[in-house]
Amino acid sequence: MNEKMVSFREFLQQRLISLTETLNKEMHSSEFLSELVLLLANYQEEGTNLFPVVFITDNQNNLTKYLSAKELVSVGSGPNTRDTYTRAFKHCAPLAEDRLWAVYMIIEDGTIRYGIFRSESSPLAPTVFERLRLLREEGSCIVGLTRLGGNFVEIRTSTGLHQYVNVSGSDEDDYHPGRVIRNFVESVVKEAPEPIKPMLRSFYYRAGMDVMHASHGSLIGILKKGAKIPDILEDGIHLTPSISVCDAIQSITDGREDRDAYMRLVSYSLLIRKLTWMDGITLLDNQGGILAYNCFIKTSA
Template identity: 30%
Template sequence: MTTVSFKEYLQGVIHNFCTAENIPCALTNDAIVQLISSLATYKEEGHSLTPDVFLCENIEIMRQVSASGKILPIASGTLDASSIKLALKRCAPLAIGGWAIYIERNSTDKKISYGLIWTNQNPLSVSTTDVFLDPELDTSIVYATQLSENVVLIGGNHGNTKIVSLSPEKDITNPDIPIGNLIDVAASDVVDDIADEVAALLKRELQRILKTNHGTLIAIVKHGNKVPKEISKGIFLREPLSIVDKAQEFKKIHDIDSHNILQSQILLLDGMLSCDGITLLDTAGNIIAYGIFYKSTNDQDKEEQIYGGARKRTYLGLSELVPNQLKAVLMKSQDGSIECKVE
């Protein structure tokens, strides 16, 4: 009788990943396997936690390239599975609001030290994760995070990425691709002097929001165009919320008040995406409406409410409006998969 072990298969996948990332260390290989297994369904006191984790060779290099350089050392241990689990237990509840977990490995001494690193920075700059995964850094850094329950993303600063699904039902692609496609459209009519910053802001915040959101729909309409009648029922703001105006103000003044005002817009977007229905933006970075329900013109008497499997049907209906009436539509399913259609 032959025993088939998923752990052995995963070890093989991670071995190939580590080889490509120039990490020739069997202990590190095993540590990453444990990290994936733990992050897939990580909970403390019954609450799901989805920390960002960076496994590095030299925390000082990460400090130097981060915006703040702030770290909070917690403890050290041996480079093995039990220490990885203990590091998560001690650090995961603290890895919120801009704090991420770092695990510094020393393959020679077979030791790790771990703690937290502050990753918040200028909201208009590229994400700290992108900074840490810069292939130009003279070190190896591995990033790991849960995308949804039983789905973990790992990436290295030498350009390799794996999405590991511990559920046989899930086949999920890298969410950065559909999110990036959506952001390209959402910022396509933003004025040039702030377009790159707005795109970086929206990308980083949508990555964060969609990571914890259980399911949502986003539609993008051309700036100045009429909203399609299929999505005309919902909560339309009297005046669209302009992320661009607040971003320009922060870029010009760069003080705590302008920062807080910009962040307040993002928090509202976060809340809207947590509501039932579709959140509507335009191509100039404006938030137009939320809680919208889709009504197919093929069946005027049946209003498709966005619950459960209806989200997929609504996404397909919205997709038919691209590119003539909508410029893009994105769906995140409850299982964590993300689909996007753009013009």
Template identity: 25%
Template sequence: MEQRSLRTHVLDLIGNFLYKEKFPNCGYLPEGILNLIDATSAYREEGEDLYPEIFITDKIDAVLRTLPFCKRVEISTKPASVKEFSQALKLCAPLSRNGWVIYINVSEQCINYGLVSSELSELSPTFRKQSVGELSENGDEYAIAYLQNAGNKSVLLRGSETSALISLSLSERRDGIGAELSSICKAITDDVDENYQAICASYFEKIIGDALVTGHGTLIAVVKEEPDAIDKALKRHADGIYLPQPLDICDLVIQSEEQKTREASTSNRLHSSLVQSMLHHDGVTVFSSKGKVLGYHVFVKPDGTEKEEIVGGARTRAFEVLKLSSVFESCFYKSHDGNEKFWSAKDGK
């Protein structure tokens, strides 16, 4: 009888990852990370779904030196063993929110763990972007691995040199996780003042990314910031909640960046939380290309002029209608099982 073990396959993948990232040869480490991946793929504590971010390193002090404003709260130090990874997750996962990330520092004899935050304000880049993303300053001084739930029993494992999307489900997953999110956020800020375009796009990646992790499927459409284009889109897809006064998130981001006051920061944070709640609603959230939220809970349907047959689940069909309705610059879709798609009118895909 042929037998194949998913556990063995994932352990092999983790071993290759640790080798490429130059982690020390700690015998407990691959299985400890495997247990974290298994647990965080669908983590619940006291009946609540949790989405902790975790990073593992062999030199926590060296990591924090690259993040000069980082705050650290140590929780415990224990003799090194596989079971301590599960204990670290249990103790720290309920605390890993609002910018706090779990760290696990490993050595041959012991592990210590706790939480860190690298955010000075709500506009700060995410810890992932600063530690293993494009803002990372890591050379060869330390090894690092970052883990986060990516939906549908999948976990993103990323280091300085390599990355892997580990799926514990048999459903098909698209490659290139994160690319679609980056693309839709650039589309949302396409017509923003170029002096603030990058910071606004980064901020949208942060708040929309958080909403995608905790939501169960999302649809976003972007319309050109022009009166005729907006009017055409609203008439074509009228079944929804359109705001009499659009939420200008980019303006709030710019005010927070320029004024650096508690009032500006609080206003931006509160309005951003509204946007995240809108993204959790059924239907489409509609943005303009200047970073304004025009509407949410928008339901779309074919008008009979589409040349292509539209098939699939409800969100898939809605995504196709958005593309074919010829009123949007770009569209984004995330299904309940974690698959993501991005379409742009500029390149037709």
């Protein structure tokens, strides 16, 4: 009796067909997507989890036109086969782990050219994957993959289709990284002035992704602007005065668009990463201000 082996790879390919069938015929196969999902979901180097972003397209111009790619660094090429996708990922992914660089694969005439490209580095600009999320371009041909956190992979096309894949097998409702980051960002910008809210949203999306990709968990509390820090959290280190990210952004929108203003925001982003990596709770307000860190909940003696 011949027993049928159940293959997760084949099952995944079937589920992903709808994402590729509207694209260029060279990208109709979902095999490359399933291969990259499985590589990305558990990607580590030297025991450290890494979170590169990967884009596949049929034309180099798509990267500059739709994703604002700044410069392309060619790494290699090969036939349109599974081995080439695997090699391209392994050669490029370690270089594109910080979202300042991204992996590209261009499929043309049965060949895959691959490498990395530099993305928009401003802390106030949407990340390169956010740009893809906003695209709804019929006739365009880009597929992007990003590892959100844990074993969750998000797949997006430039026509607006998307799919989340949870490779771990855990209940999606227990922890969905995409939902976590969206809720965090909307909470921390809730009362920000409307003119600068989109920029503050981009700033905290970038910072939030850095925090979520850390090697350990972080606790962040968000208070209403001007609210007193609760007594139960008074054990922490309070910043007096607090750091206003809004003021830093405002200085740029007011026309003082110099290098130091941007470096100030980059420094704030790095500071948030360091604060949240410490023990205890980091406190922000709902205008994006940085209030306190290393806070612990008091317990009765």
